[in-house]
Amino acid sequence: MLNTALKSEPSSLHSEYLLEIDNISKAFPGVIALNKVSFHLRPGTVHALMGENGAGKSTLMKIIAGIQGHDSGSLRVRGEECNFSSPIEAINKGIAMIHQELNLMPFMTVAENIWISREPKNSLGLISHDKLMQKTAELFAKLKINIHPETLVRELSVANRQMVEIAKAVSYNSDVLIMDEPTSALAEKEVEHLFEIINTLRAEGKGIIYITHKMDELFEIADEVSIFRDGQMVGCHPAADLTRDKVIQLMVGREITQMFPKQEVDIGDVVMSVRGLSDGLHFSDVSFDLRAGEILGFAGLVGSGRTNVVETLFGVTPAVAGSISIFGNDVQIHSPHDAMGQGMALLTEDRKETGCFLGLTVQENMQMAVLRDRYTSNGFVKQGELEQVCEEMRDMLAIKTPSLEQIIGNLSGGNQQKALIARWLMTNPRILFLDEPTRGIDVGAKAEIHRLVSALAAKGLAVILISSEMPEVLGMSDRILVMHEGKVTGILDRAEANQVKIMELASG
Incomplete structure (x- = not known):
């Protein structure tokens, strides 16, 4: 991470506020999302x-960015009262937003994505591709982004797509820039790069609203901190006046005494044995054993192949070499259905692209993996049983939703x-793959999920936990498998693992 000394002093060029929100309220059916927030x-x-998730942060940002309207209260930009009815109106007033869920067009080039609807034209009124490339190259040079403007977005890594989103927002030259979890897909080196960009923008007098669940980032980059709980603003403080414990207490209304409640359990027999596994593209010759009750952490830098290994184990992508055995029996996994038949389950890295069906209800999303095999009889759904199980899961995981019939995208x-x-x-499941299970989740929910994972392992589940957050890997894992450029570079026991050893192995 950047040294905090790199944080520039707030600009004194302007004394007035760039943005003023006063007593904004917003309600949805069954939920008061914002209650007189300033x-x-x-x-x-x-x-x-x-x-915490559901505290109202994203709702407020959507109102500021013109995505949603508000029920009452006022919004002023440089003293001028505004009531945006679209994102274009907000952009025209100098407000741009980088969304947590990426919104790029995969089959268009990087340059086309950045300047869409703002393309430079030639004398005939047609798009000038030369000028389009030139403008993108100049923007990337300013931001020190090393991506070719003509690259198709679908060919980029998630991290590079995030950098394109950041560049697109900066391209509007807005006075107010909203960043919603901008580092969720970035490795440490890329986070440092982002912070350099932020410091440059801050020195130019821009105002940046930065939403994050990562405490280290908060104290490294923020000048001021506003804390939300249950749709209300519960405090606004200079970052220098806060501590980690104080922030958590304000957020959740209680102290969290243990962020990584790892239970010590007896590790059982080998559940899965992997030998010489390769997909021919992202990784090769991967071997390890996974035991009952064990949490095996997967660590490595972006592009190391961690996710690809798990996707091959789950049948999402084919293996070209190697073997997989479950409880001592060799198995062939050609599809996720085969994997589920062997007792495997996979929580994917990207909940928007490969997890949620955003237009369906919460219950429809929850029941997706079991509806056909467990809760139908003679072609009819056992609706009562299904609803009961979904209600129990909602209560166990403390899912905040007015009802199971709420659209999950809300x-x-x-x-x-x-x-x-x-x-x-x-x-x-008997084997649970968790790929970035707490990405974009607040500290309270993280602790709840960590407690749940630890409890599941204590009941004998075998767990593979992939995480880009070093404290999570170190805090939750019994052993840690480290990868570099598609190869396993080491497997560390919990007692010997530390950040330095993991980074040495992850760097090859």
């Missing part, structure tokens, strides 16, 4: 927003993630 953004500052990212975990727990 928020002010100064020029040349980074103002962080903290709060839930916060963390509650969507909990619904996906419920989906797979309903299959009663």
Whole structure:
């Protein structure tokens, strides 16, 4: 991470607020999302927003960005009263937003995505591709982004797509820039790069609203911090006046005494044995054993092949070499259905692209993996049994939703993630793959999920936990498998693992 000394002093060029929110309220059916919230953004500052999932942060940002309207209260940009009815109106007033869920067009080039609807034209009124490339190259040079403008977005890694989203927002030259979990898909080196960009923008007098669940980032980059709980603003403080414990207490209304409640359990027999596994593209010659009751952490830098290994084990992508045995029996996994038949479950890395069916209800999403095999009889759904199980899962995971009939796309990212975990727990798996299970989730929900994972392992489940967050891997794992460029570079026991050893192995 960048040294905090790199944080520039807030600009004193302007004394007025860039953005003023006063007594904003917003209600949805069954939920008061915002209750008389006030928020002010100064020029040349980074103002962080903290709060549990569902606390109201994203709703407020959508109102500021013109995605949603508000029921009451006022919004002023540089003193001018505004009531946006579309994102274009907000952009025209100098407000741009980088969304947590990426919104790029995969079959268009990087340049086309950045300048869509703003393409430079030639004398005939047609798009000038030369000028399009030139403008993109100049923007990337300013931001020190090393991506070719003509690359198709679908060919980029998730991390590079995130950098394109950031560049697109910066391209509007907005006075107010909203960043919603901008580092969720970035490795440490890329986070440092992002912070350099933020410091440059701050020095230019821009105001940045920064939503994050990562405490280290909060204290490294923020000047001020506003904390939300249950749709209300519960405090606004200079970052220098806060501690980690104080932020957590304000967010959740209680102290969290143990972030990684790892239970010590007896590790059982080998459940899965993998030997010489290769997919011919992303990884090769991967071997390891996974035991009952064990949490095996997968660590490595972005592009190391961690996710690809798990996707091959689950039958999403084919293996070209190697063997997999379950409880001592060799198995052939050609599809996710084969994997589920062997007692496997996979929580995928990207809940929007490969997890949630955003237009369906919470219950429809939860029941997706078990409906056909367990809750039908003679072609009819056992609706009563299914609803009861889904209700039990909602209560166990503390999913915040007015009802199971709520559209899942209306839930916060963390509650969507909990619904996906419920989906797979309903299959009663013996082997559970968790790929970035707490990405974009607040500290309270993280602790709940960590407690759940530890309890599942204590009941004998074999768990593979992939995480880009070093404290999570170290805090939750019995052993840690480290990868570099598609190869296993080491497997560390819990007692010997530390951040330095993991980074040495992850760097090859």
